[in-house]
Amino acid sequence: MLAIIALIIIPLPAALLDVLIVINLTLSMNILLITLFTKSVLEFSSFPTLLLFTTMFKLSLNMASTRLILTAGSAGQVISAFANVVTGSNYIVGIILFVIIMIVQLAVVTNGTGRVAEVSARFTLDAMPGKQMAIDSDLNSGLLDEKQARKKRDDLQREADFYGSMDGASKFVKGDAIASVLIVLINLIGGPIIFAAGGKMSIVQALSQFGKLSIGDGLVSAIPSLLISIASGVIVTRSANQTSFGATLSGDLLRNPQLFRIVAAILLILSVIPGFPFIPFALMGIVMFAGSSLVERNTVQQTQAKKRQQQQLELKKKRTKQEPEESVASFQVEPLAIEIGYGLIPLVDNTIENSLMDRIVSIRRQIAKELGILISPVRIRDNLYLDSNGYSIKIRGNEVAKGKIYPDKFMIIAQNDGHFPFKGIPTKDPAFHLDALWINAQDKEQAELQNFTIIEPLTVIATHLKEVINKHAPELLGRQEVKKLLEGIKGQSGVVIDELIPDIMRLGEVEKVLQNLLAEQIPINDLATILETLADYGTITKDAEMLTEYVRQALKRTIAAQYADENKTINIVTVHPRVEEMVAQNIQKTPTGSYPILKSETVNQILTAVGKVQQSLLVKDTKFVILTSPKIRLVFKKLISMNYPDIAVISLNEVPNEIKIVTVGTIEL
Structure with a gap:
């Protein structure tokens, strides 16, 4: 404000006046755009005070330009440019244009803005008690907390203050327009008198010169004033729908495409009536028809979006209603889950043929058929902390197995010599721990010709999952x-x-x-x-x-069928009677089951004997089971299970009469 007063007192050079006039024009443009993009009057609550500053700034520039016009007979390049472009060689035309702008500003924009602000202030004040009661009701019912209620009350008071201030601030704009007219008259009358009386110009030259300068100065100040007047009208006529003016306008105008077709039809009819220009009416009619198609397409898209949003809202409400029932289940771990890295996410896509989901469904059916248990659905989720090609199999939230596959490669299993004639990524088959190699897709055909076992990435993870389920079936x-x-x-x-x-x-x-x-x-x-x-x-x-x-x-027939060959023969390894007697005499019953209580040296000797027999039979590629008496079968299985979990132990009572047995070894100390 001190700077504005200084502009009134201190003479300004023409160059500085040009800069300040451009700043004033820029400021008025910014104010108009701010009001167009404002969603609520409270977002621009400083507007009434800003009107006072912009009015004083514009009037100070008027006074500075008037000083230059009356003393130097010129007022800088900006005012001269406005005068020459608008008036040309006839300043009477400029005076008429200036008068029209002033009439529009005073009689239309400013007058209407003041009336709207007055009515809005009155209605806002009248509605305040009811709105405050509504806020108190929401607070008492728990819809609002104390902080939210206080903010709503403050916003309500600020809104009432704003419209009250705008009612008075609109008078600034009106007074500014009147002052602009008076300043133009002063320049138009005072300039010729001063310069003609001083003999510097003839009366005709003075009228022409100062007529242009006065109109240029008036237009330079009238245009920013008009922009700010429009901004005032925009902000006081804003509806409280929390959207910008552009969004509100497009929603109102583009709501019904049928209206565009009606207007287009009228324009096309007018274009063919004799005496009316064909091209403007026909072109505009075609544009309106095209606009109606675009609006209709946009309306369909918005309807579909609203429908999806409504469905999501209904689903959310449904979940909210079910929340008390599902709140406990929501944080419980799943019986069986697979976590995958982001690189394996495409394998879960149901739209592709033979996806991981399809494999899991097939595995659940196989397990049900082979073991007779129903596996609950397997939860699959991505885990950003895993390697991009890694996966983790979890049972009740705990990792029991993990692996790594490459979706764009194939796994081949090592042959007897363990040599791979291909370049690739060495690995181990995760299910059976065999040496393997990941090869590129272009090497697959060559590997088939060399009789390598080729496994697809999905088969690798599916086989691993099935093996985990078989191993941990009791937990499931x-x-x-x-x-x-x-x-x-x-x-x-x-x-x-x-x-x-x-x-x-x-x-x-x-x-x-x-x-x-x-x-x-x-x-x-x-x-x-x-x-x-x-x-x-x-x-x-x-x-x-x-x-x-x-x-x-x-279930002896079921058990024997697992280990018998096609000749209904089972290869057995017997336990020496002395070992059986030793185990039988050292069985201890506990609440959790029966366990062998043997010296560590004896346990080591038994395990060593089992290892020797297993090694000798593996060399001969002979599959076998250990046969014991019914009394020690379970205890002997527990004894060797830590070291040899895959060796089956059966008793004599579990071998049907029709099954032959062949002794291939004996466990003795």
């Missing part, structure tokens, strides 16, 4: 899964189920027996036989291990 079988299994066969075995549960055994005891069977890879798909056996012996003992042995004996 819980009471819920057992209940589903029993409900599935209730139609054909309802009698034995009703007899067994809960009178003889509880569901958890049946679950333990089934887990014991799965721990040694015995399928439980013959549930009828298993339940019949448990019903028979469940009244005699509640020991899960003893009941498991009884069930194994009942």
Whole structure:
């Protein structure tokens, strides 16, 4: 404000006046654009005060330019440019244009702005008590907290203050327009009098010179004033819809494409009426028809977007309603899950043929057929912390296996010599830990010709997953899964189920027996036989291990079929009687099961003997099982399971009469 007052007092050179006039024009343009992009009057609450500053700044420039005009007979290049471009050689035309601008500003824009601001201020003040009561009601009902309610009250008060201030500030704009007219008259009258009386110019020359300068000065000040007047009208007529003027206008005008077609039809009709110019009307009609098509397409897209948004909102509401029921399940770990790196995400795409999802569905069916258990759906999620080509298999949130595959390569398994005639990435088959190599796709055909076993990336991860499920099957079988299994066969075995549960055994005891069977890879798909056996012996003992042995004996054909060859022969390794006697005499029963209590030297000797037999038979490529007496079968299996988990141990009672046995070795100390 001090600088503005200084402009009034201190004479300015013409060059500096040009710069300040351009600044004034730029400022008015910015103010207009700000009001167009403002979503709420509160975003530009300083506008009434800013009007005072812009008015004073513009008037100070008027006074500075008037001083130059009356003293030097010129007022800089900007005013001269406006005078020459607008008036040309006839300053009377400039005076008429200036008068029209002033009429528009005073009678239309300023007058209307003042009236709108006055009415808005009155209605805002009248509505304040009701709005404050609504805020208090929302606060009491819990829809708003104290901080939000205070902010809404402050915004309401600021809005009322704004419209009240605009009612008065519009008078600045009106007074500015009147002052501009008076200053133009002063320049137009005072300049010729001063210069003609002083003999510097003739009266005709003075009227022409100062007529142009006065109109140029008036236009330079009138145009920024008009822009600011328009800005005032825009901001006081803004609707409280929290969108910018452009978004509101486009939404209102482009809502109905049918209106464009009606207007286009009228224009085309006018174009063919004699006497009317054809090209302007026809061109505009075509443009309106094209605009209607674009608007209709945009309307369809917006409708579809709103429909999707509504569906998402309904789904969100549905989830919100279910939240109390699902809140506990939402943070529970899944029984079985696979986490993959971002490089493997395309393998999960359901749109491609034979995706990872399809493989998992196939694996669940195979497991159900081979082991007789129902695997719950496998959760697949991406993990940015994994290697891009890595994956991790988790059971109940804990990693049990991991691997790495390359979607654009193929895995080949090493042959007997262990040599790979290809360049690639050395690796181990994750399921069976065999030496392998990842080769490029162009080497696949050559590898087939050399009889290498070629495995696709999806097959690698699918085989690994199946192996993990087989190994950890007991962990994946819980009471819920057992209940589903029993409900599935209730139609054909309802009698034995009703007899067994809960009178003889509880569901958890049946679950333990089934887990014991799965721990040694015995399928439980013959549930009828298993339940019949448990019903028979469940009244005699509640020991899960003893009941498991009884069930194994009942499933002897199923067990023997796993290890017999096509000639119905099983290769067995016997346990020396002295070793059997030693193990039998050192069995300790605990609440968690039976365990061998042997000296560490004796355990090492037994494990060494098992290792020697296994090594000798592996050289001959002979598959075998260890055959023991029923009394020590389970304990002997526990004894060697830490070192030799893949060696099966069966008892004499688990070998049917029709199966032949061939002794291929003996475990002795």
